[in-house]
Amino acid sequence: MRFTDVLPAGMLHAMASTRDVASPRGPRAFEVVLAWVDTQILEGRLHVGDRLPAERELAASLEVSRAAVREAVRTLQAQGVVHSSVGAGAAGGTVITSVPSRALSRLLRLHVALANFPLPDVIEVRVSLERLSARLAAAHASAEDLATLRGLLDDMAAPGIDRAEFNERDTEFHVALAAAAGNRLATDLTAAIRESMRLPILDRFRDLTSWDDVAPRLRHDHEEIHAAVVRGDADAAARLTEAHIRSAWRAIAPDGDQLS
Template sequence: MASKTGPARIDWQPIPRTRAYELVIRQIEEQILAGALHVGDQLPAERDLAARLGVSRAAVREAMRAMEAQGVVRSGVGVGPDSGTFLTSMPSKALTQFLRLHMALANFPIDDVVETRIMLERWSARLAARQASADDLATMSTLLDAMDSESADMRAFNELDTDFHVALADAAHNTLITEMTTAIRHSMRSMVLDSFREHGDWPTLSARLHTQHRAIYDAIAAGDPQRAADAVEEHLRSAAATLGWSTRAD
């Protein structure tokens, strides 16, 4: 249901008609950032919002479609308390997909991606070493065993590698870190697989990667945050250098 202190008290300002639907979105974003709109608040009806903003109903309709696709609003049809357009929190899977697509399309410099992964996964490893549950450890151990048995299959190894890093982030029990790590690692899957194929000595490479993953797991299982963080960074920097991604000095 709508918040009692929600949209009715907002001073909506008319906006220019040029690219009107984007400006509708911008003004709604501004109200969210200002704290005037919250999850669960109901937006004004299409006709009312168009009148308040000085734009066409078509512009409002297009803005709502775009924001619904982003997981920011949900629309209910019919009559009653569930009808209308409401602000909603983006489900984690939608957020991951959103980030993953932007990561894949934005062509960020690989050095920036590697450094961001190091920052995120060092923090994940520290947290995981402090608070990983028995289930978290069991998941990581199972993935490592599977990586060992699938070491001859590059594609299967790559999928398990991705799953291991996501499991590491899960073990940190920080939702945002998990979603960001998942998005980045998933966006890199094709590039990683191509790099595996181009390396030329897959048995040696897979054995090295597996050893590094085991070192990360052992540090987390031992409850040693510093060793876990250092093991993750060593693994990511070593992989980047071996696969020819990074030109920065370690």
């Protein structure tokens, strides 16, 4: 079977008239390569650890230039879908990898920064994800997970901790709580959402005139969530996590960014 056999007929028609320049109705050449990779992964023909065909072979089969293949590979690398290395035989080539949480975080940070996702919308999604993570953490957290959370709480309580450092430990606490859930998808999505909020939250921390009142409340919320996870109370962990996220956002968000 040729690689082009799995492409939609409309895309094949668009490819027929050009190698690198898009027709008014068709995709650009590197998008043809991306579409082929998408199809192979979604239909189960490519898995983690599999190699893409050699650049020359893939370019010839999809009727695009080798430059288009290289552009597509760079795009896939930025998305965390492939890893490409130079070398002969098993040492080189382009390999399918699992999408790391850092790729999700990077994309979310960019979209939030560009205001494609209004911050209140991000917060609402965060509430749903972190409720799930907290509930799962109460059932599955290991002793090591609990120790990590405890250490972060102690760091946040350190005398003289500045706002930027507090925000780092706050972010790490929520990411660690997600990691304790024992569900990789929930962990990666929760971590990506919380990481995407790191800088917007820090900006609001810096603008607070009531920081000395807000910081102790945030620490208290974290302590209660931790205590619920320690005693295995999933309902309380989920409820306290939602209450914390909503109350924290009310305390730091300007009126225009308040939740509905």
